[in-house]
Every structure is written in structure tokens, then in C-alpha cells.
Amino acid sequence: MPRAMPVVILTLFAVSASAQVLTGRQVFEHTCHTCHARGVAGAPQFGNRKAWRAHLAKGIKVLYRHAIHGYYGYSFMPPKGGDESLTDSEVRAAVRYMVAAAAARP
Ligand code: HEC
Numbered sequence: 001m002p003r004a005m006p007v008v009i010l011t012l013f014a015v016s017a018s019a020q021v022l023t024g025r026q027v028f029e030h031t032c033h034t035c036h037a038r039g040v041a042g043a044p045q046f047g048n049r050k051a052w053r054a055h056l057a058k059g060i061k062v063l064y065r066h067a068i069h070g071y072y073g074y075s076f077m078p079p080k081g082g083d084e085s086l087t088d089s090e091v092r093a094a095v096r097y098m099v100a101a102a103a104a105r106p
Contacts, residue, residue, distance in 0.1 A: 022090045024097030031081040032094050042075030052102035060099065067095045
């Protein structure tokens with residue numbers, strides 16, 4: 001019986017680890033939403049192509065870096081939207097979610 005333990009532990013670890021990874025949409029709704037849903041404090045509003053045009057023009061890599069580390073432009077975007085518990089890849093997923101929404105609408 002003890003020989004089965006590592007398998008049980010590994011399985012539990014894999015299940016809990018995968019359950020904790022948030023999708024871009026979940027990260028947006030949990031964290032980024034506060035400012036980006038309505039465009040608070042100069043944040044480019046979700047789904048608003050015009051508001052996003054100048055941001056999109058920087059390229060996705062710059063957007064990733066600014067979302068992860070924060071930056072001052074005409075206003076201030078806090079690192080990871082102020083939620084340091086997010087992983088870099090979760091923040092990148094949220095950026096892709098927002099960029100896709102901005103590019104899809106007229
Ligand atoms: C406290 C408010 C706030 C929160 C929360 C927030 N943002 Fe922002 N964000 C801003 C503001 C303000 C700007 C515009 C900054 C500027 O251009 O001066 C911005 C800009 C951006 C940009 C454009 C970057 C660029 O280089 O043009 C991206 C991408 C972005 N945010 C992603 C996110 C993501 C992803 C989250 C959630 C993890 C998030 N933001 C949460 C306020 C916020």
C-alpha cells in the first residue's frame with residue numbers, strides 16, 4: 001500500500017495545480033475589470049477599438065511587459081493590475097483576452 005502513495009500525491013498535486021491556473025477571461029473579470037471595464041483613470045476600455053488603437057500599435061510584447069511590470073504613460077497601469085498573486089502567464093492570457101475583444105469590434 002505505501003508504494004501507491006507517491007502516485008496518489010502526484011495526482012492530487014496535478015489536479016490542484018491545474019485547477020489554479022486562471023484563464024484570461026477569469027483574470028480580466030477578477031482583476032483587470034476594475035479599471036478596464038469602464039475605462040477608469042484613463043485605462044483603455046474593454047472592447048473599445050478606438051481606445052485601444054494606440055496601445056495595440058505598440059505590439060503584443062510591449063503590452064505583455066507593461067501589464068506584468070506596470071508602466072506610466074499618460075496615466076498609470078499598476079504591475080499585474082495590482083494583483084501580485086497572478087502569474088506572468090495569467091497576466092499574458094488576460095492581455096490576449098482584452099486585445100482580442102478590442103480588435104473584434106468596430
Ligand atoms: C488600477 C486600474 C487598473 C487595473 C486594475 C488594470 N489596469 Fe491596465 N491600465 C490601466 C491604465 C490607467 C492604463 C493606461 C496607462 C497609460 O497608457 O498611461 C492601462 C493600460 C493597460 C494596457 C496597455 C499597455 C500599453 O503599453 O499601452 C494593458 C495591456 C493593460 N492595461 C492590461 C491590464 C491587465 C491584463 C490587467 C489585469 C491583470 C489590468 N490592465 C488591470 C489601469 C489599470
